[in-house]
Amino acid sequence: MKIGFIGAGIMGRPMALNLINAGHEIYTWGRRFDTVEPLLVAGATGKGTPAEVAASAEICFTMVANTTDVEQVVLGERGLVHGANPGSIIVDMSTSAPSATRRIAQELAKRRVHMLDAPVSGGQVGASQGTLSIMVGGEADIFERVKPLFEILGKNIVHVGDHGAGQVVKACNQVVISLTMEGVAEAILLARKNGVDPAKMREALMGGYANSKILEVHGLKMLEENYKAGFKVKLHHKDMGIVMDNAHENKAPLPGAELVSRQITSLMEAGEGELDSSAIMKALERLSSQ
Protein backbone atom coordinates (compact mmCIF):
# COMPACT_ATOMS: atom_id res chain seq x y z
CA MET A 1 0.00 0.00 0.00
CA LYS A 2 1.14 3.61 -0.59
CA ILE A 3 1.69 5.11 2.83
CA GLY A 4 2.76 8.56 3.98
CA PHE A 5 4.86 8.80 7.13
CA ILE A 6 5.87 12.08 8.75
CA GLY A 7 7.92 12.19 11.93
CA ALA A 8 10.90 9.81 11.73
CA GLY A 9 12.14 10.49 15.27
CA ILE A 10 13.07 8.05 18.03
CA MET A 11 9.64 6.42 17.84
CA GLY A 12 8.62 7.16 14.26
CA ARG A 13 11.76 5.89 12.57
CA PRO A 14 11.53 2.23 13.67
CA MET A 15 7.76 2.33 13.05
CA ALA A 16 8.23 3.54 9.47
CA LEU A 17 10.99 0.96 8.93
CA ASN A 18 8.64 -1.79 10.11
CA LEU A 19 6.10 -0.66 7.50
CA ILE A 20 8.80 -0.66 4.79
CA ASN A 21 9.98 -4.13 5.85
CA ALA A 22 6.40 -5.37 5.59
CA GLY A 23 6.48 -4.42 1.91
CA HIS A 24 4.72 -1.07 1.88
CA GLU A 25 5.68 1.93 -0.27
CA ILE A 26 6.55 4.81 2.05
CA TYR A 27 6.46 8.53 1.14
CA THR A 28 8.00 10.90 3.62
CA TRP A 29 8.98 14.48 4.35
CA GLY A 30 10.91 16.04 7.21
CA ARG A 31 12.13 19.43 8.36
CA ARG A 32 15.66 18.07 8.76
CA PHE A 33 17.24 15.77 6.19
CA ASP A 34 19.13 13.65 8.73
CA THR A 35 15.92 12.41 10.36
CA VAL A 36 14.44 11.35 7.01
CA GLU A 37 17.66 9.87 5.58
CA PRO A 38 17.44 6.39 7.21
CA LEU A 39 13.98 5.94 5.67
CA LEU A 40 15.26 6.96 2.21
CA VAL A 41 18.16 4.52 2.58
CA ALA A 42 15.61 1.80 3.40
CA GLY A 43 13.68 2.58 0.20
CA ALA A 44 11.22 5.35 1.11
CA THR A 45 10.54 8.18 -1.34
CA GLY A 46 11.21 11.72 -0.13
CA LYS A 47 8.76 14.52 -0.98
CA GLY A 48 9.09 18.31 -0.81
CA THR A 49 6.07 19.03 1.40
CA PRO A 50 3.55 17.17 3.60
CA ALA A 51 0.93 18.04 0.95
CA GLU A 52 2.94 16.14 -1.69
CA VAL A 53 3.27 13.17 0.68
CA ALA A 54 -0.51 13.12 1.14
CA ALA A 55 -1.10 13.36 -2.61
CA SER A 56 0.94 10.16 -3.09
CA ALA A 57 -0.65 8.03 -0.33
CA GLU A 58 -3.89 6.35 0.70
CA ILE A 59 -3.04 6.51 4.38
CA CYS A 60 -0.73 9.03 6.08
CA PHE A 61 0.80 8.55 9.54
CA THR A 62 2.10 11.38 11.71
CA MET A 63 4.38 10.77 14.70
CA VAL A 64 5.57 14.19 15.80
CA ALA A 65 6.60 15.85 19.06
CA ASN A 66 3.52 17.71 20.22
CA THR A 67 0.07 19.15 19.50
CA THR A 68 1.43 22.24 17.71
CA ASP A 69 3.51 20.08 15.36
CA VAL A 70 0.49 17.89 14.55
CA GLU A 71 -1.60 20.96 13.70
CA GLN A 72 1.22 22.37 11.60
CA VAL A 73 1.91 19.17 9.66
CA VAL A 74 -1.77 18.39 9.05
CA LEU A 75 -3.48 21.78 8.66
CA GLY A 76 -0.57 24.25 8.21
CA GLU A 77 0.63 25.83 4.98
CA ARG A 78 1.60 22.95 2.63
CA GLY A 79 0.16 20.58 5.27
CA LEU A 80 -1.21 17.11 4.54
CA VAL A 81 -4.75 18.45 4.14
CA HIS A 82 -3.74 20.44 1.06
CA GLY A 83 -2.72 17.33 -0.86
CA ALA A 84 -4.88 14.61 0.71
CA ASN A 85 -7.17 12.73 -1.65
CA PRO A 86 -10.87 12.55 -0.71
CA GLY A 87 -11.50 9.23 1.04
CA SER A 88 -7.89 9.00 2.29
CA ILE A 89 -6.99 8.65 5.98
CA ILE A 90 -4.67 10.61 8.26
CA VAL A 91 -3.59 8.71 11.37
CA ASP A 92 -1.99 10.76 14.14
CA MET A 93 0.08 8.49 16.38
CA SER A 94 1.64 11.34 18.35
CA THR A 95 0.49 12.02 21.91
CA SER A 96 -1.47 15.24 21.58
CA ALA A 97 -4.40 17.08 23.14
CA PRO A 98 -7.81 15.37 22.69
CA SER A 99 -9.50 18.73 21.98
CA ALA A 100 -7.03 19.53 19.16
CA THR A 101 -7.54 16.05 17.70
CA ARG A 102 -11.30 16.55 17.57
CA ARG A 103 -10.81 19.95 15.90
CA ILE A 104 -8.42 18.52 13.28
CA ALA A 105 -10.81 15.65 12.55
CA GLN A 106 -13.61 18.19 11.93
CA GLU A 107 -11.43 20.23 9.56
CA LEU A 108 -10.43 17.11 7.64
CA ALA A 109 -14.02 15.91 7.42
CA LYS A 110 -14.87 19.10 5.46
CA ARG A 111 -12.48 17.86 2.74
CA ARG A 112 -13.82 14.28 3.02
CA VAL A 113 -10.52 13.17 4.56
CA HIS A 114 -10.83 10.71 7.46
CA MET A 115 -8.86 10.84 10.68
CA LEU A 116 -7.85 8.47 13.44
CA ASP A 117 -6.02 9.36 16.64
CA ALA A 118 -3.81 6.42 17.57
CA PRO A 119 -1.27 7.24 20.29
CA VAL A 120 0.95 4.46 21.52
CA SER A 121 2.53 3.08 24.66
CA GLY A 122 5.55 0.81 24.85
CA GLY A 123 8.45 3.14 24.07
CA GLN A 124 11.35 2.78 21.70
CA VAL A 125 11.65 -0.96 22.32
CA GLY A 126 7.98 -1.48 21.47
CA ALA A 127 8.37 0.67 18.35
CA SER A 128 11.38 -1.36 17.14
CA GLN A 129 9.89 -4.76 17.90
CA GLY A 130 6.42 -3.89 16.62
CA THR A 131 4.88 -4.56 20.02
CA LEU A 132 3.37 -1.15 20.81
CA SER A 133 0.02 -0.77 22.53
CA ILE A 134 -2.15 1.36 20.24
CA MET A 135 -5.23 3.22 21.53
CA VAL A 136 -7.39 4.26 18.62
CA GLY A 137 -10.11 6.91 18.39
CA GLY A 138 -12.29 7.52 15.31
CA GLU A 139 -14.90 5.80 13.15
CA ALA A 140 -15.09 2.01 13.39
CA ASP A 141 -14.95 1.34 9.64
CA ILE A 142 -11.91 3.59 9.23
CA PHE A 143 -10.26 1.75 12.13
CA GLU A 144 -10.89 -1.55 10.33
CA ARG A 145 -9.24 -0.22 7.16
CA VAL A 146 -6.07 0.79 9.02
CA LYS A 147 -5.99 -2.21 11.38
CA PRO A 148 -3.71 -4.40 9.19
CA LEU A 149 -1.10 -1.60 9.35
CA PHE A 150 -1.53 -1.19 13.11
CA GLU A 151 -0.86 -4.92 13.40
CA ILE A 152 2.56 -4.38 11.84
CA LEU A 153 3.33 -1.66 14.41
CA GLY A 154 1.86 -3.08 17.58
CA LYS A 155 0.29 -5.94 19.50
CA ASN A 156 -2.45 -4.67 21.80
CA ILE A 157 -4.62 -2.61 19.45
CA VAL A 158 -7.90 -1.36 20.91
CA HIS A 159 -10.53 0.85 19.24
CA VAL A 160 -11.61 2.86 22.28
CA GLY A 161 -14.20 5.26 20.83
CA ASP A 162 -14.80 8.27 18.60
CA HIS A 163 -12.34 11.04 17.59
CA GLY A 164 -10.12 12.01 20.51
CA ALA A 165 -10.87 8.86 22.53
CA GLY A 166 -7.45 7.43 21.69
CA GLN A 167 -5.79 10.56 23.07
CA VAL A 168 -8.02 10.47 26.16
CA VAL A 169 -7.03 6.86 26.85
CA LYS A 170 -3.37 7.77 26.37
CA ALA A 171 -3.89 10.53 28.96
CA CYS A 172 -5.43 7.92 31.31
CA ASN A 173 -2.42 5.68 30.65
CA GLN A 174 -0.06 8.48 31.72
CA VAL A 175 -2.12 9.11 34.88
CA VAL A 176 -1.85 5.45 35.94
CA ILE A 177 1.85 5.25 35.08
CA SER A 178 2.66 8.51 36.90
CA LEU A 179 0.93 7.50 40.11
CA THR A 180 2.32 3.98 40.09
CA MET A 181 5.80 5.44 39.61
CA GLU A 182 5.23 7.89 42.48
CA GLY A 183 4.09 4.96 44.67
CA VAL A 184 7.23 2.99 43.86
CA ALA A 185 9.43 6.04 44.55
CA GLU A 186 7.73 6.72 47.91
CA ALA A 187 8.06 3.05 48.90
CA ILE A 188 11.79 3.11 48.12
CA LEU A 189 12.21 6.30 50.17
CA LEU A 190 10.25 4.82 53.08
CA ALA A 191 12.35 1.64 53.09
CA ARG A 192 15.61 3.63 52.99
CA LYS A 193 14.55 5.97 55.79
CA ASN A 194 13.82 2.87 57.90
CA GLY A 195 17.21 1.36 57.15
CA VAL A 196 15.59 -1.46 55.16
CA ASP A 197 17.21 -2.58 51.90
CA PRO A 198 14.91 -1.23 49.14
CA ALA A 199 16.05 -4.02 46.78
CA LYS A 200 14.68 -6.62 49.23
CA MET A 201 11.52 -4.56 49.52
CA ARG A 202 11.05 -4.54 45.74
CA GLU A 203 11.73 -8.29 45.57
CA ALA A 204 9.10 -8.97 48.23
CA LEU A 205 6.51 -6.71 46.58
CA MET A 206 7.03 -8.25 43.14
CA GLY A 207 5.42 -11.46 44.35
CA GLY A 208 2.12 -9.87 45.36
CA TYR A 209 -0.64 -7.39 44.66
CA ALA A 210 1.72 -4.43 44.50
CA ASN A 211 3.50 -5.80 41.45
CA SER A 212 3.52 -3.98 38.12
CA LYS A 213 5.77 -3.42 35.11
CA ILE A 214 6.58 -0.04 36.67
CA LEU A 215 7.82 -1.70 39.90
CA GLU A 216 9.89 -4.11 37.82
CA VAL A 217 11.42 -1.73 35.30
CA HIS A 218 11.31 1.76 36.81
CA GLY A 219 11.73 0.44 40.36
CA LEU A 220 15.05 -1.10 39.28
CA LYS A 221 16.16 2.15 37.59
CA MET A 222 15.40 4.05 40.81
CA LEU A 223 17.32 1.53 42.94
CA GLU A 224 20.34 1.70 40.64
CA GLU A 225 19.97 5.49 40.24
CA ASN A 226 20.26 4.78 36.53
CA TYR A 227 18.30 7.60 34.95
CA LYS A 228 19.43 7.15 31.36
CA ALA A 229 16.30 7.56 29.18
CA GLY A 230 14.09 5.60 28.20
CA PHE A 231 11.05 7.81 28.32
CA LYS A 232 12.38 11.29 29.00
CA VAL A 233 11.24 13.61 31.77
CA LYS A 234 10.59 16.34 29.18
CA LEU A 235 8.16 14.09 27.28
CA HIS A 236 6.47 13.00 30.49
CA HIS A 237 6.21 16.71 31.35
CA LYS A 238 4.59 17.44 27.99
CA ASP A 239 2.14 14.52 28.42
CA MET A 240 1.16 15.60 31.93
CA GLY A 241 0.50 19.08 30.56
CA ILE A 242 -2.01 17.50 28.15
CA VAL A 243 -3.52 15.48 31.03
CA MET A 244 -3.95 18.44 33.37
CA ASP A 245 -5.28 20.77 30.64
CA ASN A 246 -7.84 18.14 29.69
CA ALA A 247 -8.74 17.53 33.35
CA HIS A 248 -9.36 21.25 33.87
CA GLU A 249 -11.40 21.58 30.67
CA ASN A 250 -13.57 18.65 31.76
CA LYS A 251 -13.73 19.53 35.47
CA ALA A 252 -12.11 16.24 36.50
CA PRO A 253 -10.22 16.72 39.78
CA LEU A 254 -7.06 14.58 39.59
CA PRO A 255 -5.25 15.37 42.84
CA GLY A 256 -2.71 12.55 42.44
CA ALA A 257 -1.85 13.37 38.83
CA GLU A 258 -1.52 17.04 39.80
CA LEU A 259 0.92 16.16 42.58
CA VAL A 260 3.13 14.08 40.27
CA SER A 261 2.92 16.82 37.61
CA ARG A 262 4.38 19.28 40.10
CA GLN A 263 7.24 16.89 40.84
CA ILE A 264 7.95 16.47 37.11
CA THR A 265 7.89 20.26 36.69
CA SER A 266 10.46 20.53 39.49
CA LEU A 267 12.73 18.16 37.52
CA MET A 268 12.38 20.40 34.45
CA GLU A 269 13.27 23.41 36.58
CA ALA A 270 16.36 21.54 37.82
CA GLY A 271 17.47 21.04 34.19
CA GLU A 272 16.79 17.28 34.27
CA GLY A 273 14.48 17.02 31.25
CA GLU A 274 16.78 14.60 29.44
CA LEU A 275 16.72 12.01 32.27
CA ASP A 276 14.42 9.01 32.34
CA SER A 277 11.02 9.76 33.84
CA SER A 278 11.80 7.42 36.75
CA ALA A 279 13.92 10.36 37.98
CA ILE A 280 10.85 11.47 39.97
CA MET A 281 12.75 9.50 42.64
CA LYS A 282 15.26 12.40 42.57
CA ALA A 283 12.49 14.96 43.04
CA LEU A 284 11.23 13.03 46.06
CA GLU A 285 14.75 12.79 47.52
CA ARG A 286 15.14 16.55 47.19
CA LEU A 287 11.81 17.05 48.97
CA SER A 288 13.12 14.74 51.68
CA SER A 289 16.40 16.61 52.17
CA GLN A 290 14.75 20.05 52.50
Place this chain on the structure above:
Amino acid sequence: MKIGFIGAGIMGRPMALNLINAGHEIYTWGRRFDTVEPLLVAGATGKGTPAEVAASAEICFTMVANTTDVEQVVLGERGLVHGANPGSIIVDMSTSAPSATRRIAQELAKRRVHMLDAPVSGGQVGASQGTLSIMVGGEADIFERVKPLFEILGKNIVHVGDHGAGQVVKACNQVVISLTMEGVAEAILLARKNGVDPAKMREALMGGYANSKILEVHGLKMLEENYKAGFKVKLHHKDMGIVMDNAHENKAPLPGAELVSRQITSLMEAGEGELDSSAIMKALERLSSQ
Protein backbone atom coordinates in the same frame (compact mmCIF):
# COMPACT_ATOMS: atom_id res chain seq x y z
CA MET B 1 5.13 -29.53 65.48
CA LYS B 2 3.32 -27.95 68.45
CA ILE B 3 2.16 -24.54 67.26
CA GLY B 4 0.31 -21.74 69.02
CA PHE B 5 -2.09 -19.64 66.92
CA ILE B 6 -3.91 -16.57 68.22
CA GLY B 7 -6.24 -14.54 66.03
CA ALA B 8 -8.61 -16.79 64.08
CA GLY B 9 -10.29 -13.96 62.16
CA ILE B 10 -10.95 -13.61 58.43
CA MET B 11 -7.25 -14.07 57.66
CA GLY B 12 -6.08 -16.10 60.66
CA ARG B 13 -8.72 -18.80 60.50
CA PRO B 14 -7.82 -20.22 57.05
CA MET B 15 -4.12 -19.85 57.90
CA ALA B 16 -4.50 -21.88 61.11
CA LEU B 17 -6.59 -24.47 59.26
CA ASN B 18 -3.83 -24.84 56.66
CA LEU B 19 -1.35 -25.56 59.47
CA ILE B 20 -3.74 -28.14 60.97
CA ASN B 21 -4.27 -29.76 57.55
CA ALA B 22 -0.50 -30.01 57.15
CA GLY B 23 -0.44 -32.19 60.26
CA HIS B 24 0.58 -29.74 62.97
CA GLU B 25 -0.79 -29.68 66.52
CA ILE B 26 -2.45 -26.30 67.08
CA TYR B 27 -3.04 -24.64 70.47
CA THR B 28 -5.28 -21.61 70.49
CA TRP B 29 -7.05 -19.01 72.59
CA GLY B 30 -9.50 -16.26 71.71
CA ARG B 31 -11.52 -13.53 73.36
CA ARG B 32 -14.70 -14.78 71.74
CA PHE B 33 -15.51 -18.48 71.55
CA ASP B 34 -17.16 -18.30 68.12
CA THR B 35 -13.91 -17.21 66.42
CA VAL B 36 -11.94 -20.08 67.96
CA GLU B 37 -14.64 -22.74 67.48
CA PRO B 38 -13.82 -23.65 63.82
CA LEU B 39 -10.23 -24.40 64.84
CA LEU B 40 -11.38 -26.61 67.73
CA VAL B 41 -13.73 -28.46 65.37
CA ALA B 42 -10.76 -29.04 63.06
CA GLY B 43 -8.74 -30.55 65.93
CA ALA B 44 -7.02 -27.64 67.65
CA THR B 45 -6.73 -27.56 71.45
CA GLY B 46 -8.25 -24.56 73.26
CA LYS B 47 -6.35 -22.94 76.13
CA GLY B 48 -7.47 -20.52 78.86
CA THR B 49 -4.90 -17.76 78.23
CA PRO B 50 -2.24 -16.79 75.65
CA ALA B 51 0.38 -17.69 78.29
CA GLU B 52 -0.94 -21.27 78.39
CA VAL B 53 -0.85 -21.42 74.59
CA ALA B 54 2.80 -20.32 74.61
CA ALA B 55 3.66 -22.89 77.30
CA SER B 56 2.39 -25.67 75.02
CA ALA B 57 4.11 -24.60 71.79
CA GLU B 58 7.52 -24.21 70.16
CA ILE B 59 6.33 -21.51 67.77
CA CYS B 60 3.39 -19.13 68.32
CA PHE B 61 1.69 -17.16 65.57
CA THR B 62 -0.37 -14.03 66.14
CA MET B 63 -2.73 -12.62 63.50
CA VAL B 64 -4.72 -9.90 65.23
CA ALA B 65 -6.37 -6.64 64.25
CA ASN B 66 -3.85 -3.95 65.18
CA THR B 67 -0.73 -2.88 67.07
CA THR B 68 -2.54 -2.58 70.43
CA ASP B 69 -3.88 -6.13 70.14
CA VAL B 70 -0.42 -7.48 69.31
CA GLU B 71 1.05 -5.75 72.37
CA GLN B 72 -1.80 -7.05 74.55
CA VAL B 73 -1.61 -10.65 73.35
CA VAL B 74 2.19 -10.81 73.53
CA LEU B 75 3.17 -8.62 76.49
CA GLY B 76 -0.12 -8.03 78.34
CA GLU B 77 -1.33 -9.70 81.53
CA ARG B 78 -1.45 -13.46 80.81
CA GLY B 79 0.19 -12.69 77.44
CA LEU B 80 2.33 -15.13 75.45
CA VAL B 81 5.53 -13.85 77.08
CA HIS B 82 4.41 -15.13 80.49
CA GLY B 83 4.25 -18.75 79.32
CA ALA B 84 6.76 -18.83 76.46
CA ASN B 85 9.62 -21.30 76.79
CA PRO B 86 13.16 -19.94 76.41
CA GLY B 87 14.28 -20.57 72.84
CA SER B 88 10.73 -20.54 71.49
CA ILE B 89 9.59 -18.17 68.74
CA ILE B 90 6.71 -15.71 68.48
CA VAL B 91 5.76 -14.79 64.91
CA ASP B 92 3.52 -11.75 64.48
CA MET B 93 1.78 -11.94 61.13
CA SER B 94 -0.53 -8.99 61.81
CA THR B 95 0.11 -5.65 60.13
CA SER B 96 1.38 -3.47 62.93
CA ALA B 97 3.71 -0.53 63.59
CA PRO B 98 7.42 -1.25 62.94
CA SER B 99 8.44 0.69 66.08
CA ALA B 100 6.12 -1.44 68.27
CA THR B 101 7.48 -4.62 66.68
CA ARG B 102 11.06 -3.61 67.51
CA ARG B 103 10.02 -2.84 71.12
CA ILE B 104 8.23 -6.20 71.51
CA ALA B 105 11.23 -8.06 70.07
CA GLN B 106 13.48 -6.35 72.65
CA GLU B 107 11.17 -7.31 75.52
CA LEU B 108 11.01 -10.90 74.34
CA ALA B 109 14.79 -11.08 73.93
CA LYS B 110 15.13 -10.38 77.68
CA ARG B 111 13.32 -13.70 78.31
CA ARG B 112 15.31 -15.45 75.58
CA VAL B 113 12.20 -15.68 73.39
CA HIS B 114 12.74 -14.98 69.67
CA MET B 115 10.51 -12.90 67.49
CA LEU B 116 9.78 -12.50 63.80
CA ASP B 117 7.50 -9.93 62.20
CA ALA B 118 5.88 -11.52 59.17
CA PRO B 119 2.99 -9.49 57.77
CA VAL B 120 1.29 -10.77 54.66
CA SER B 121 -0.27 -9.59 51.42
CA GLY B 122 -2.74 -11.51 49.29
CA GLY B 123 -5.97 -11.22 51.24
CA GLN B 124 -8.52 -13.82 52.24
CA VAL B 125 -8.08 -15.77 48.99
CA GLY B 126 -4.31 -15.98 49.52
CA ALA B 127 -4.86 -17.06 53.14
CA SER B 128 -7.25 -19.86 52.11
CA GLN B 129 -5.16 -21.11 49.21
CA GLY B 130 -1.85 -20.83 51.05
CA THR B 131 -0.53 -18.35 48.46
CA LEU B 132 0.16 -15.32 50.66
CA SER B 133 3.18 -13.09 50.16
CA ILE B 134 5.06 -13.03 53.47
CA MET B 135 7.55 -10.27 54.34
CA VAL B 136 9.72 -11.35 57.23
CA GLY B 137 11.85 -9.31 59.63
CA GLY B 138 14.10 -10.77 62.32
CA GLU B 139 17.21 -12.92 62.69
CA ALA B 140 18.16 -15.09 59.70
CA ASP B 141 18.53 -18.37 61.64
CA ILE B 142 15.14 -17.89 63.30
CA PHE B 143 13.63 -17.20 59.87
CA GLU B 144 15.11 -20.49 58.61
CA ARG B 145 13.51 -22.38 61.52
CA VAL B 146 10.05 -21.01 60.76
CA LYS B 147 10.37 -21.14 56.97
CA PRO B 148 8.81 -24.61 56.53
CA LEU B 149 5.68 -23.28 58.27
CA PHE B 150 5.65 -20.10 56.17
CA GLU B 151 5.75 -22.36 53.10
CA ILE B 152 2.44 -23.89 54.20
CA LEU B 153 0.90 -20.42 54.48
CA GLY B 154 2.34 -18.63 51.48
CA LYS B 155 4.28 -18.66 48.25
CA ASN B 156 6.46 -15.58 47.97
CA ILE B 157 8.37 -15.61 51.24
CA VAL B 158 11.17 -13.05 51.56
CA HIS B 159 13.42 -12.39 54.55
CA VAL B 160 13.78 -8.62 54.19
CA GLY B 161 15.91 -7.67 57.19
CA ASP B 162 16.09 -7.33 60.95
CA HIS B 163 13.23 -6.86 63.48
CA GLY B 164 10.59 -4.52 62.07
CA ALA B 165 11.78 -4.82 58.46
CA GLY B 166 8.81 -7.05 57.60
CA GLN B 167 6.43 -4.38 58.87
CA VAL B 168 8.33 -1.66 57.00
CA VAL B 169 8.05 -3.63 53.75
CA LYS B 170 4.33 -4.17 54.40
CA ALA B 171 4.03 -0.39 54.82
CA CYS B 172 5.84 0.04 51.48
CA ASN B 173 3.43 -2.46 49.95
CA GLN B 174 0.45 -0.39 51.12
CA VAL B 175 2.03 2.79 49.71
CA VAL B 176 2.42 1.23 46.26
CA ILE B 177 -1.06 -0.30 46.32
CA SER B 178 -2.70 2.95 47.50
CA LEU B 179 -1.09 5.08 44.82
CA THR B 180 -1.73 2.56 42.05
CA MET B 181 -5.37 2.41 43.13
CA GLU B 182 -5.59 6.22 43.13
CA GLY B 183 -4.08 6.26 39.63
CA VAL B 184 -6.66 3.77 38.36
CA ALA B 185 -9.50 5.74 39.99
CA GLU B 186 -8.30 9.04 38.47
CA ALA B 187 -7.95 7.41 35.04
CA ILE B 188 -11.54 6.10 35.24
CA LEU B 189 -12.80 9.55 36.26
CA LEU B 190 -10.85 11.21 33.42
CA ALA B 191 -12.25 8.77 30.84
CA ARG B 192 -15.84 9.28 32.08
CA LYS B 193 -15.55 13.08 32.11
CA ASN B 194 -14.39 12.87 28.48
CA GLY B 195 -17.31 10.64 27.50
CA VAL B 196 -14.95 7.71 26.85
CA ASP B 197 -15.98 4.22 27.99
CA PRO B 198 -13.75 3.47 31.01
CA ALA B 199 -14.07 -0.29 30.36
CA LYS B 200 -12.44 0.21 26.93
CA MET B 201 -9.81 2.38 28.59
CA ARG B 202 -9.01 -0.35 31.13
CA GLU B 203 -8.86 -2.97 28.36
CA ALA B 204 -6.41 -0.85 26.35
CA LEU B 205 -4.21 -0.14 29.38
CA MET B 206 -4.07 -3.80 30.43
CA GLY B 207 -1.96 -4.56 27.36
CA GLY B 208 0.83 -2.13 28.23
CA TYR B 209 3.07 -0.53 30.79
CA ALA B 210 0.17 0.72 32.92
CA ASN B 211 -0.98 -2.81 33.72
CA SER B 212 -1.07 -4.15 37.26
CA LYS B 213 -3.08 -6.53 39.43
CA ILE B 214 -4.72 -3.40 40.87
CA LEU B 215 -5.90 -2.29 37.39
CA GLU B 216 -7.22 -5.80 36.74
CA VAL B 217 -8.95 -6.50 40.04
CA HIS B 218 -9.72 -3.14 41.68
CA GLY B 219 -10.19 -1.41 38.33
CA LEU B 220 -12.99 -3.87 37.56
CA LYS B 221 -14.58 -3.32 40.98
CA MET B 222 -14.54 0.44 40.37
CA LEU B 223 -16.08 0.06 36.90
CA GLU B 224 -18.84 -2.17 38.25
CA GLU B 225 -19.24 -0.02 41.38
CA ASN B 226 -19.02 -3.32 43.25
CA TYR B 227 -17.54 -2.33 46.60
CA LYS B 228 -18.22 -5.53 48.49
CA ALA B 229 -15.05 -6.27 50.52
CA GLY B 230 -12.40 -7.75 49.90
CA PHE B 231 -9.90 -5.69 51.77
CA LYS B 232 -11.97 -3.26 53.82
CA VAL B 233 -11.61 0.52 53.86
CA LYS B 234 -11.30 0.41 57.67
CA LEU B 235 -8.30 -1.92 57.45
CA HIS B 236 -6.73 0.16 54.70
CA HIS B 237 -7.31 3.20 56.94
CA LYS B 238 -5.57 1.46 59.84
CA ASP B 239 -2.63 0.45 57.62
CA MET B 240 -2.23 3.96 56.21
CA GLY B 241 -2.17 5.26 59.78
CA ILE B 242 0.82 2.99 60.41
CA VAL B 243 2.44 4.18 57.16
CA MET B 244 2.01 7.89 57.90
CA ASP B 245 3.09 7.59 61.56
CA ASN B 246 6.21 5.75 60.46
CA ALA B 247 6.86 8.28 57.67
CA HIS B 248 6.66 11.15 60.19
CA GLU B 249 8.89 9.36 62.72
CA ASN B 250 11.50 8.81 60.02
CA LYS B 251 11.10 12.18 58.26
CA ALA B 252 10.12 10.54 54.98
CA PRO B 253 7.87 12.91 53.01
CA LEU B 254 5.26 10.78 51.22
CA PRO B 255 3.03 13.34 49.51
CA GLY B 256 1.17 10.75 47.43
CA ALA B 257 0.50 8.37 50.31
CA GLU B 258 -0.65 11.32 52.39
CA LEU B 259 -3.12 12.36 49.70
CA VAL B 260 -4.63 8.87 49.43
CA SER B 261 -4.74 8.62 53.25
CA ARG B 262 -6.90 11.74 53.33
CA GLN B 263 -9.27 10.20 50.77
CA ILE B 264 -9.52 7.00 52.82
CA THR B 265 -10.21 9.07 55.94
CA SER B 266 -13.03 10.81 54.07
CA LEU B 267 -14.56 7.37 53.36
CA MET B 268 -14.38 6.53 57.08
CA GLU B 269 -16.09 9.85 57.87
CA ALA B 270 -18.82 8.96 55.36
CA GLY B 271 -19.44 5.70 57.25
CA GLU B 272 -18.02 3.55 54.43
CA GLY B 273 -15.44 1.59 56.44
CA GLU B 274 -16.99 -1.77 55.58
CA LEU B 275 -16.67 -1.26 51.80
CA ASP B 276 -13.81 -2.61 49.73
CA SER B 277 -10.79 -0.31 49.64
CA SER B 278 -11.36 0.24 45.90
CA ALA B 279 -14.14 2.58 47.10
CA ILE B 280 -11.56 5.40 46.93
CA MET B 281 -13.28 5.78 43.53
CA LYS B 282 -16.31 7.03 45.51
CA ALA B 283 -14.19 9.57 47.39
CA LEU B 284 -12.85 10.88 44.08
CA GLU B 285 -16.35 11.09 42.61
CA ARG B 286 -17.49 13.13 45.61
CA LEU B 287 -14.52 15.47 45.12
CA SER B 288 -15.59 15.77 41.51
CA SER B 289 -19.22 16.63 42.28
CA GLN B 290 -18.35 19.38 44.78
